[in-house]
Amino acid sequence: MSRPLGALLAPPLSVVTAGVDLFPRALRDQGTAVEVVDWRPPAFGDPADLAALAADPRRVAANRGAAERILAAGAELVDVRPAADALGLPRDLFLHAGPPIDFENASGPLRGALIGAALFEGLAADSDEAVHILQSGRIRLEPCHHHRAVGPMAGVTTASMWVSELRDPVNGGTAYCSLNEGLGKVLRYGAYSAEVIDRLRWMGDVLGPVLSAALSESGPVDIKSILAQMLQMGDEGHNRNRAGSLMFLRDLAPAIAESGVPAVQVADVLRFIGGNEHFFLNYGMPAAKLALDAARDIPGSSVVVAMARNGTEFGIQTSGTGDAWFTGPALTPDGLFLGGYGPDDANPDIGDSAIMETLGVGGFSMAAAPAIVRFVGGTVPDALATTRRMFAITVAENPAYAIPVLEFRGAPTGIDVLSVARTGILPQINTGMAGRVAGTGQVGAGLVKPPQVCFEKALAALAALARV
């Protein structure tokens, strides 16, 4: 060690810290003096807008009404069938994650998934032809969210793909989601090689029909109940779905065995579901969509009912502002990478899966899933602190989604645009990371937030309506 540096470190250290308390705690444990500054992110928003929204006499009751519908919502898986039937999708209409976007502005993984879908639908013989057709506009693109559907990552859903149908027996809604393909080289992460297309064909030929037959045999599967139990079992419902996937397998395995297909196909389906610890995500997402759709269109409510990303833009919708999207450029997650991948390989944030955080689980309930830090990065104290922080920007606690380590406190639920602006605390999302280049697949998983501008725009729109 050089002399000057030695001199610098010779006197007793004194450190000033701000933000999470892990760092000062570690220093104190080592006997170092620490001065903690009570730093908070700066609030934002036009003061006149903040005042107008705060003064809206409808707001408190409207937000309470939104929260009540979200908390009351149920979610039952009732059917699995092709999207052509379930959603009435024509072959030339491709659904995608996030707010509206065209092919020109699509990022790599969305382009890759759209190319793969064109190949899977037999609309193109190779990727060049698929790009040509997509550029020509002969294939129309619309958000999943505009069709009562949600899709993880690229979220591309087309006529021949089998989708799950979920019903909310309380509020009466219906929601749809594709079947989960597993991790790695999969369509939703933008991969479109032969193995990806072959897997999609098997899912349409075997998995979908077997699940459909099993559901006829077993009756509806209570997805809300599984989600509730997951939070007691170290899952948070977005990037940890291990217990959820196992409970889903448990609930349907006997009926799969009795679905009438040969034993080898029964075993293949059990092996596919059992080998994919994210299988349940595609049931949790439409369950969240059901709850949040039930809270839409309440005049005066500043509660967020959708957060979704198309890989280029992040968009949010609020209960009080109808079908408007408030968008900004999607940020790139910070996290852990697979194999030889690094930060330069990651695409900006993508997928409808932030519907889990909109419901109050996922990143909002990481305290229930401390082991997730090994997948998305961060530390266990950070995971606990994140959940505690989210209570500051939400209007309710969901007793159905109780977090044991917080002494069974309910998940922080119902993001309030006004609270986000007043505190400057943005919602915490955890997410998979897709490769930037079309065809790559998954490169990692991490933590990300919406761009602040989404909330600035929503605040302005809500304030404008409050002044009417």
Place this chain on the structure above:
Amino acid sequence: MSRPLGALLAPPLSVVTAGVDLFPRALRDQGTAVEVVDWRPPAFGDPADLAALAADPRRVAANRGAAERILAAGAELVDVRPAADALGLPRDLFLHAGPPIDFENASGPLRGALIGAALFEGLAADSDEAVHILQSGRIRLEPCHHHRAVGPMAGVTTASMWVSELRDPVNGGTAYCSLNEGLGKVLRYGAYSAEVIDRLRWMGDVLGPVLSAALSESGPVDIKSILAQMLQMGDEGHNRNRAGSLMFLRDLAPAIAESGVPAVQVADVLRFIGGNEHFFLNYGMPAAKLALDAARDIPGSSVVVAMARNGTEFGIQTSGTGDAWFTGPALTPDGLFLGGYGPDDANPDIGDSAIMETLGVGGFSMAAAPAIVRFVGGTVPDALATTRRMFAITVAENPAYAIPVLEFRGAPTGIDVLSVARTGILPQINTGMAGRVAGTGQVGAGLVKPPQVCFEKALAALAALARV
């Protein structure tokens, strides 16, 4: 409120507390002045014995060796077959949980299970005849532990029951355990009605053979790996085995589907395993037995290698004292009760399942399973504090059994008799509670400790050997 009481409460309250910090924290949160006294349980043991054991030059290395074997041990499920074959059990030899005991001294649940086993084996036509035969001594009783086996609760294991065979590929041991029957009216809790016996017959006729066929198809199941993952999923491996049971189902379900039996039997087996969230306990226990048997018979080691209860007595064995049992009267657990049962219905502590705590999971790792307080009682902060306390009486931390919320610290492993005596901290066990009256079944679940006298006797024996 009467005048004098009002006067007592009028000045600001000042409270002195000792022990767990939940109480003073709650008081402080309410603005009350609290004086915390650093109370600890009194140490115990003859000072000369403590000094002799502490001075034993073999002790540190012997305990390190014991811990290394425990930590290195693996556990693979390799076969399922009748106890007559696997253990060479004759029909007139019944195994039971805990240290040795005869029928006269057996408590209600052990008597009930022995009666049920006599009926199941066809040795008696009714319960009166079964009692007569058992009293006559024509049926011999021996501990499971004397046959490389373990049994939960009454632990009764007989020739016609199918047992699992586990192997330790590292240390080379073998261990056995019965198949789990589920909860409620089951043999291991002392019930012996027709439904109990019928279920045991189905387990012998269908479940056992199907599992055996599935294992031939799938190859060995890595039980240690499942146990490790359980601790990341809100299980602690003794009274929460939810994730473990689901992972076991996942691992074997495809092979069960291809076992060659009719689809309806496949579905029955999947339904039985899937419907029993404690199914995995009977794999975790022999896995723990394997690890602890590997640490037996190390001269000078004060590490506990078995804690077991027969419903009347609690017994422990240590590495340095061979096959000797150090026993005392079993205590009655404190916890939560099913249906209309209460504390008066509970039998004293029973079962070999405290082998889980001997391994360092179960009650020792409740920090990994905060939701367990809803099953065994206590609070979440108590569960976290219990695990932290167990580090004071153990010689190692097991990195395979990492506890996420403690920032992945390994489970406290290898109970040291000397540390128990020096600190006065007794091992914390969580446990099911059997009804006191033979035939009742389960009445609840709770928390219990060994009687201190077991450790006093072990200390004296270890000290005597240290002086030789």
